[in-house]
Structure formats: C-alpha cells, structure tokens
Amino acid sequence: SIEFPVSPFNLPLAELRERVQALDAVAHASLHVRSRGVLVVEVDERVPVAVWRFDNGLVLLDKTGYRIATVPSRNSRPDLPLVAGLGADAAIPEALQLYDVARPIRDRLRGFIRVGERRWDVVLDRGQTIKLPETQAVTAFKKVIELDVAQDLLERDISVVDFRNPQRPVLRLGQTSIGRIHD
Numbered sequence: 001s002i003e004f005p006v007s008p009f010n011l012p013l014a015e016l017r018e019r020v021q022a023l024d025a026v027a028h029a030s031l032h033v034r035s036r037g038v039l040v041v042e043v044d045e046r047v048p049v050a051v052w053r054f055d056n057g058l059v060l061l062d063k064t065g066y067r068i069a070t071v072p073s074r075n076s077r078p079d080l081p082l083v084a085g086l087g088a089d090a091a092i093p094e095a096l097q098l099y100d101v102a103r104p105i106r107d108r109l110r111g112f113i114r115v116g117e118r119r120w121d122v123v124l125d126r127g128q129t130i131k132l133p134e135t136q137a138v139t140a141f142k143k144v145i146e147l148d149v150a151q152d153l154l155e156r157d158i159s160v161v162d163f164r165n166p167q168r169p170v171l172r173l174g175q176t177s178i179g180r181i182h183d
Contacts, residue, residue, distance in 0.1 A: 008033040016041075025068050050092055050099075051077050053084040053111075065092040085114030097138045098122065104145055105154060119164070127174075128154060131162045140166045 002011070013031045020029040020041060028044040046068045048060035053074075060068040060077065067089070071077055081099040088095065095112050098120060102109050110123040120137055122130040132140050140163045147153040153161065157174035 008037055048080060049096060051080050051082050052089050053082060061089055061092055063092060063096065065089040082111030083114065084111060087117030088114035094137060098141055101138060101141050101145060104149060124154065127159055129160050131160065131164050133164045133166060
C-alpha cells in the first residue's frame with residue numbers, strides 16, 4: 001500500500017519488516033534505507049529439510065519443524081525425507097538423526113511415521129517396518145542397521161522388526177516365510 005517515491009523518513013520500516021517476516025519461508029528479515037533512498041531488504045530463508053504428510057496434504061518443514069510451504073506431491077521434493085503422523089513436525093530433529101543413520105538403506109527408505117506423538121516407525125519398500133522405542137530411538141535404529149550390515153537382516157522375508165524393547169527385539173515373518181513354516 002506504499003506508493004513510491006516516498007521519503008525514507010515516512011517509510012514504516014518496522015511494519016514492513018514484520019510483514020516480510022510473517023512469510024512462512026522467511027526466518028529473519030531486516031530492512032534499511034541506503035543512500036539515495038534505496039530500500040534494502042535482507043532475508044534469511046528457511047531451508048526445507050523434510051516433507052511432512054498430514055491430513056491436509058504435504059508441507060515442507062525446516063530443521064525446527066516450522067512449516068515453510070505446501071507442495072503439490074511427494075515427487076516435488078524426492079530429495080527430502082518424508083515424515084508422517086501427528087506430532088512429526090515437532091520431532092523433526094530426531095527424524096533427521098534417523099535419516100542420517102539410514103544412509104546404508106536409504107535407497108529402500110520410504111519414510112518415517114510418528115506414532116502416538118511419542119515414537120517412530122521406519123517404513124521401507126517391500127512392506128517392511130522397523131518399530132523404534134520412545135526413548136533412544138536413534139541408538140536402537142543404529143543396532144538394526146548394524147544387524148542388517150552384518151546379517152542382511154532387512155534382505156530377508158521379514159515384515160516387521162520390532163525394536164520397541166531393544167532388550168527383546170521381535171521379528172515378524174513375511175507371508176512367504178510363514179507359508180514355508182506351515183508346509
């Protein structure tokens with residue numbers, strides 16, 4: 001609503017800064033007037049680190065879980081990990097740690113599901129799920145990855161690796177293996 005040219009003394013810089021900072025993709029903004037009346041707007045953008053799937057669609061989140069923008073489809077940002085579930089946005093730092101641990105199996109990774117706003121399930125291709133505990137999820141996931149590297153655990157016909165109790169992990173066999181047992 002400002003018509004230019006305008007005197008630098010009449011520019012509502014604080015109000016303009018607040019309006020720029022109100023944009024979801026802006027982390028911080030500063031405005032000042034340089035010599036000859038040039039208005040300078042400096043913006044620190046939020047960097048997307050994950051795609052969050054929730055009831056209303058897909059949004060990009062920054063490292064703190066702050067909503068940056070909506071995306072039309074998962075294919076818009078295949079370079080970012082997918083998180084889903086209520087409270088996943090509030091647990092983005094932990095999801096990013098899990099994503100880093102998943103490096104050896106990243107080509108099979110489909111995403112992370114927040115369960116009950118307290119713990120994560122790791123979803124892989126071929127219908128496999130790794131259930132992690134409420135606490136020490138990153139440590140438990142590292143153990144699963146170590147088992148996979150040493151024993152090809154995730155290459156076997158296993159549908160669920162339940163590590164919610166790391167002292168007593170449970171494996172659920174896939175349909176083919178169950179059929180072999182019953183034969």
